[in-house]
Amino acid sequence: MGQLSQIFIFFTSVLFAQENQGSITFEEKIKLEIENPSSQYFYPNLLTKINELPESTSQEELKFLYYGQIYKKGSGLSFLDNPNEDTFRKAVMQKNCNKILKFVYLNLKQNPVLLTTLMPVCDCQSKIKATEKDYLNTRLKILIELILDTGNGYSKETAIKIANIEDDLLLKEILKFKDGKETFETLNNRTFSVWNNGIEKIYFEDSWNYKYN
Structure with a gap:
């Protein structure tokens, strides 16, 4: 095979790969990674890491955990999947920080990137000046930043x-x-x-x- 033919095949392969990559949607990319056992973003491994080493999870790992919850086992809705959720929400409505902090770790073990859990917990930690789990506040800030980085919200195209x-x-x-x-x-x-x-x-x-x- 001549050198020009090899170069043509090489560039054709690169362009094909780029076109395929460009056609993959945001959600498809998340799904491919979190369901691939050989990926660094394989969901079960990320879940284990964030629960065992909560302060060493990167922003990119948090992104795959947050959007990967779409595909995890169950409905993906905390109020349907978590048996503690009803009690937790009642505590949030009552602004009962003692109960909120009591159930938070059970909730976060199942889904460590749930905003509806992290926000009231971080609020309670701030009120009682608790610093034992301060990494949760950092986690919440990173999650909010990466979510808002997906669009400006001005239109459907930039939602x-x-x-x-x-x-x-x-x-x-x-x-x-x-x-x-x-x-x-x-x-x-x-x-x-x-x-x-x-x-x-x-x-x-x-x-x-x-x-x-």
Whole structure:
């Protein structure tokens, strides 16, 4: 085979690989990695690491844990899968920090990147000035940053990707988006939570629905 033919085949292979990589959606990339036993982001291994070495989990690992929860065993919804969730939520509504901190570690062991658990826990830790599990506050900040890095929320095309269908309630408050009414819209088999307060809109893409499309 001539040198020119070899060069042509090489560049054709590179372009094909780039096209294939470009066609892989955000969710597909997450799924491929977290379900691959040889990947550094294999979900069971990440789960073990964050539970055993909670302070050494990287931002990239947290990203695959957060969006990987879409595909983990169960519905992917904490209030359906976690037997402690009802008790925990009642404690949150009552602002009972003692109960919140009592059940938090059971909740986080099952899903260590759940915003609906991390936010009230970090709030309680701040109130009682607890520093024993300070890494949870760091984890929460990193998760919020990486989620908001997926889009600006101004349109469907630049929607903020969330893995849990409740997370938009928390994130819109962080973004200072007050009040508003929620509606749901679709585009290309994707589902969006759209908040409208009469002045502006904010779009969240519910990646959790992706596995059902």
